[in-house]
Amino acid sequence: MNAPLRIFPKQKRGRGVAAGWYGIARTATIDRAGAWAELDDGGTAKIITGVTEIGEGILTVLAQIVADELGIRPKDVTIGDNDTARSPEAAHAGATRQTYMIGNAVALACREARQRLVKELAQKWQVSEDDIICSNGIIRTLDHSQSMTMSEAVQYCKNRGVVPVGSGSFTANHTGLDPENGSGNPWQAYVYGAQVAEVEVDTETGEVQVLGVWASHDVGRAVNPQGVEGQIEGGVVMAVGQTLMEDYKQEEGYPTSMNLAKYILPTSLDVPQVNSVIIEDPDPLSPLGVKGIGEPSMIPTAPAIINAIYDAVGVRIHSLPATPEKVLAALREKRERADTHEMLA
Amino acid sequence: MASFDIQMTVNGRPVKQSVSPHLRLLDFLREELHWTGSKEGCGAGECGSCSVFVDGVLMKSCLMPVAKAQHSEIETIEGLEEQGKLNVLQQAFQKTGASQCGYCIPGMMMAATAALRANPYAGREEIKERLGGNICRCTGYQKMFEATELARDVMNGKLTIELLKEEKEEGPFIGSNSFRIDTSSKVTGALKYAGDMVMPQMLHMQVLRSPYPHAEILELDTSEAEAMAGVEAVVTHRDVQGIDGFGVFTDDQPVLARGKVRYVGDAIAAVAAEDVLTAKEALKKIKVRYRELVAITKTEDAIKTGAVIIHDDVPDNIVMHIPIRKGNVDKGMAEADFVIEETYYTQPVEHAYLEPEAGLAYLDADGTLVIQSPSQNITHHRQKLAKILDMPVNRVRMIMSPVGGGFGGKEDMHYQGILALAVLKSRRPVRYVFTREESIIASAKRHPFSIKYQLGLNREGLIQASKIHMLADAGAYNCSTEGVMRKAAILAAGPYAIENLMVDAIGVYTNNTPSGAMRSFGAMQSQFATECHLDLCAEKLEMDPVELRRKNFFKEGDETHTRQELGSVSMLEVFNSALDLADWETGISNSRGATRSDLAQSGNRPPCTLGARQFPLETIPTGQAA
Ligand code: FES
Numbered sequence: 001m002n003a004p005l006r007i008f009p010k011q012k013r014g015r016g017v018a019a020g021w022y023g024i025a026r027t028a029t030i031d032r033a034g035a036w037a038e039l040d041d042g043g044t045a046k047i048i049t050g051v052t053e054i055g056e057g058i059l060t061v062l063a064q065i066v067a068d069e070l071g072i073r074p075k076d077v078t079i080g081d082n083d084t085a086r087s088p089e090a091a092h093a094g095a096t097r098q099t100y101m102i103g104n105a106v107a108l109a110c111r112e113a114r115q116r117l118v119k120e121l122a123q124k125w126q127v128s129e130d131d132i133i134c135s136n137g138i139i140r141t142l143d144h145s146q147s148m149t150m151s152e153a154v155q156y157c158k159n160r161g162v163v164p165v166g167s168g169s170f171t172a173n174h175t176g177l178d179p180e181n182g183s184g185n186p187w188q189a190y191v192y193g194a195q196v197a198e199v200e201v202d203t204e205t206g207e208v209q210v211l212g213v214w215a216s217h218d219v220g221r222a223v224n225p226q227g228v229e230g231q232i233e234g235g236v237v238m239a240v241g242q243t244l245m246e247d248y249k250q251e252e253g254y255p256t257s258m259n260l261a262k263y264i265l266p267t268s269l270d271v272p273q274v275n276s277v278i279i280e281d282p283d284p285l286s287p288l289g290v291k292g293i294g295e296p297s298m299i300p301t302a303p304a305i306i307n308a309i310y311d312a313v314g315v316r317i318h319s320l321p322a323t324p325e326k327v328l329a330a331l332r333e334k335r336e337r338a339d340t341h342e343m344l345a
Numbered sequence: 346m347a348s349f350d351i352q353m354t355v356n357g358r359p360v361k362q363s364v365s366p367h368l369r370l371l372d373f374l375r376e377e378l379h380w381t382g383s384k385e386g387c388g389a390g391e392c393g394s395c396s397v398f399v400d401g402v403l404m405k406s407c408l409m410p411v412a413k414a415q416h417s418e419i420e421t422i423e424g425l426e427e428q429g430k431l432n433v434l435q436q437a438f439q440k441t442g443a444s445q446c447g448y449c450i451p452g453m454m455m456a457a458t459a460a461l462r463a464n465p466y467a468g469r470e471e472i473k474e475r476l477g478g479n480i481c482r483c484t485g486y487q488k489m490f491e492a493t494e495l496a497r498d499v500m501n502g503k504l505t506i507e508l509l510k511e512e513k514e515e516g517p518f519i520g521s522n523s524f525r526i527d528t529s530s531k532v533t534g535a536l537k538y539a540g541d542m543v544m545p546q547m548l549h550m551q552v553l554r555s556p557y558p559h560a561e562i563l564e565l566d567t568s569e570a571e572a573m574a575g576v577e578a579v580v581t582h583r584d585v586q587g588i589d590g591f592g593v594f595t596d597d598q599p600v601l602a603r604g605k606v607r608y609v610g611d612a613i614a615a616v617a618a619e620d621v622l623t624a625k626e627a628l629k630k631i632k633v634r635y636r637e638l639v640a641i642t643k644t645e646d647a648i649k650t651g652a653v654i655i656h657d658d659v660p661d662n663i664v665m666h667i668p669i670r671k672g673n674v675d676k677g678m679a680e681a682d683f684v685i686e687e688t689y690y691t692q693p694v695e696h697a698y699l700e701p702e703a704g705l706a707y708l709d710a711d712g713t714l715v716i717q718s719p720s721q722n723i724t725h726h727r728q729k730l731a732k733i734l735d736m737p738v739n740r741v742r743m744i745m746s747p748v749g750g751g752f753g754g755k756e757d758m759h760y761q762g763i764l765a766l767a768v769l770k771s772r773r774p775v776r777y778v779f780t781r782e783e784s785i786i787a788s789a790k791r792h793p794f795s796i797k798y799q800l801g802l803n804r805e806g807l808i809q810a811s812k813i814h815m816l817a818d819a820g821a822y823n824c825s826t827e828g829v830m831r832k833a834a835i836l837a838a839g840p841y842a843i844e845n846l847m848v849d850a851i852g853v854y855t856n857n858t859p860s861g862a863m864r865s866f867g868a869m870q871s872q873f874a875t876e877c878h879l880d881l882c883a884e885k886l887e888m889d890p891v892e893l894r895r896k897n898f899f900k901e902g903d904e905t906h907t908r909q910e911l912g913s914v915s916m917l918e919v920f921n922s923a924l925d926l927a928d929w930e931t932g933i934s935n936s937r938g939a940t941r942s943d944l945a946q947s948g949n950r951p952p953c954t955l956g957a958r959q960f961p962l963e964t965i966p967t968g969q970a971a
């Protein structure tokens with residue numbers, strides 16, 4: 001048996017910080033996304049694109065983008081998504097690419113549809129197309145002399161034989177890596193993040209609790225700040241899981257953690273309070289300036305926690321996860337080293 | 346088994362039906378009554394996604410035999426709406442953006458409802474405890490806590506219901522917290538995921554999987570299974586008409602094993618039958634004779650000369666090696682005042698999306714093959730399937746069903762091909778719903794890495810050279826290994842300007858569960874090492890780790906590790922803002938927790954109160970989660 005640790009009180013707190021970076025959209029290869037848009041009856045809009053909503057909120061992001069591009073409201077937007085026989089390719093959900101790639105493709109499609117409609121109205125009102133504004137379901141001239149609802153405008157176009165439709169294709173011009181030295185332009189937009197973590201380490205049980213995380217991430221432009229926060233919070237907690245408890249185990253190729261009783265996930269009792277700040281450094285190479293957040297949100301968390309554990313109790317954990325057993329073993333080793341040192345001194 | 350009559354009230358409506366006694370309450374609600382709002386996330390009482398009220402008590406319906414619910418009153422997520430309108434809690438979930446993929450939401454809504462019924466004044470810590478039996482993999486829970494508190498305060502009249510309205514009616518909308526357009530479908534349980542979908546004449550599929558990590562298949566005899574009543578199709582690799590093989594980067598994985606299995610869980614054959622039980626029975630009738638092969642389960646063993654070959658066309662077992670070279674690393678190290686080395690390890694991680702894989706496939710009236718599944722990459726899957734089935738690409742139609750969490754794990758096409766074969770053979774709709782166990786063993790994991798790190802710095806803390814050698818376990822198939830290695834390598838050295846650099850990321854085949862795409866895709870692993878290592882270096886240099894980073898950060902115009910000139914770089918601003926937000930106290934030593942003055946401020950949650958504390962805290966939390 002090991003003698004009890006002589007460090008009192010047994011709970012120790014510490015803080016750690018880490019930074020990180022990430023590239024937006026597919027790596028070291030050209031990326032593309034397509035979309036179709038139609039200004040539809042009733043002043044609504046129909047958007048068709050092979051977008052993949054996996055819970056991150058991309059459909060909402062697109063609805064907000066469409067609303068601003070066309071001067072309508074998010075609730076006026078219908079998005080037909082992800083059916084290879086019905087929608088244009090927008091490629092996969094991954095690589096933190098959807099807001100960037102599909103957001104911009106949809107914006108381009110909307111601009112074309114809007115232009116079709118505006119052209120008709122500009123002729124009717126005898127003004128230049130640039131002098132027409134669409135917002136909140138109203139289309140009008142800059143000087144307010146002429147206006148109608150978007151619903152009327154769509155009808156007007158259709159009466160003239162024009163359906164206001166548009167399409168958009170957005171490209172990210174990434175280049176492959178040189179096979180010898182890896183040089184190349186893998187992305188055109190980069191994001192940066194940093195997080196501080198505060199932990200409490202129980203020196204008797206080795207248990208680590210992450211109490212707070214302060215996260216700052218550049219997302220280019222936050223279309224829906226609450227959604228961005230949601231991605232940060234979800235990413236941080238997923239990383240807390242990997243840092244402290246999750247471990248898919250196999251013995252000689254045979255999996256041994258095959259259910260959620262053996263594979264431990266963070267619950268509401270394990271999660272830190274996550275405090276976020278969103279930084280907006282718009283991407284200059286794309287129409288919207290947006291970048292992304294899904295994956296970069298979890299890059300700095302694990303090292304920030306590991307650094308915080310060291311700050312709290314002076315042991316460095318080099319292998320994930322930092323389970324209570326590992327932390328205890330490291331504490332014991334540290335104590336033994338100190339004892340030897342004392343003996344020699 | 347003899348069926349019996351069950352009587353109960355579900356969401357206020359009387360129900361009377363004859364049922365088979367093996368059913369769980371969850372099956373009865375979902376499969377018999379088609380109340381599919383309650384979800385099966387684990388089938389074992391671990392996730393809470395199946396939670397319902399039974400006579401007012403919150404229960405996990407996956408653990409309850411239907412007979413136990415005789416004469417009881419059941420409330421499910423579908424019963425929460427009030428006169429066709431979202432109730433206060435549902436509105437609060439909408440207001441805070443508390444649903445993401447939505448798969449956990451029905452269970453979470455029931456748990457939050459139970460919390461507020463049990464204590465209408467529950468504080469945050471109590472709410473947390475009461476939600477503690479429910480897992481959400483997407484949201485990090487924060488917005489769920491907020492939503493429950495918000496609903497509590499509105500219900501108690503402390504806040505007005507007006508607060509639950511959308512913040513903006515007028516544009517511009519970019520930059521505002523518009524409601525998620527899918528919220529109401531998620532908080533009401535109305536959204537149908539693939540496993541919730543049914544079709545007339547639908548068959549149920551089950552898959553036979555390898556019990557060995559590495560084995561040759563000497564014989565595969567399905568005749569007995571095929572002869573069984575209720576079995577409509579048994580499929581094996583022999584049913585593949587086109588060019589077999591799929592993968593995100595190379596097509597190294599057959600739809601069903603061809604002469605060999607490479608990991609425990611590798612799919613071998615599948616049965617489509619009238620019901621799940623018959624399909625399971627039929628699997629037992631399939632005869633497979635194996636010859637076990639030596640299994641490689643460690644990356645070091647995979648690259649030894651003479652190691653067993655896992656894929657014939659890859660004799661060295663190396664899936665992908667990405668090198669990055671810049672400047673002269675040896676010279677950089679030689680000139681550095683300090684050279685600091687350490688090795689880091691990361692473990693394999695399960696995505697654990699709350700929705701286990703599921704798919705429903707059928708033939709359209711015109712013969713087009715349609716597959717609905719929570720696929721993260723339908724365009725790619727369509728191309729692969731057309732090739733595998735030898736069908737024109739426009740005769741294969743992939744529809745993404747709502748995705749109950751993906752995180753990269755649903756990029757692999759590891760069951761859609763099997764469904765396609767079963768539909769083409771049976772000419773009937775076929776559904777396949779994974780159990781949690783199946784999902785865990787069959788699907789790809791986050792790549793485990795070992796990372797040898799060597800960093801040379803001068804006395805001022807400027808990085809002179811960086812050498813990073815990464816070895817990752819790709820498992821049995823490539824999946825996304827090639828891309829993961831690339832991203833790991835490009836980003837490994839972190840957002841720091843470094844002149845001399847040598848990075849290698851090597852992914853190797855083993856007979857472990859395949860590794861594939863997972864959120865942060867290699868960059869999480871490689872930067873974990875970098876950011877831990879920088880703290881270690883700061884300590885050796887007796888520097889503030891914050892300063893060390895600031896000194897080395899990329900700036901506008903710098904060249905990246907792949908020699909790309911950077912435009913605007915927000916790194917320093919982002920870093921400083923995180924420190925400001927945390928009210929970070931600067932300091933030299935790394936292990937100074939005992940003397941810091943910036944601890945235990947607001948922005949922390951209180952430490953978990955489970956279990957009595959023997960000793961008082963050094964610092965009493967002054968701030969509380971607000
Ligand atoms: S607890 Fe019932 S499905 Fe997970």
Ligand code: FES
Binds near residue numbers: 055445480
């Ligand atoms: S929203 Fe909770 S699991 Fe996806």
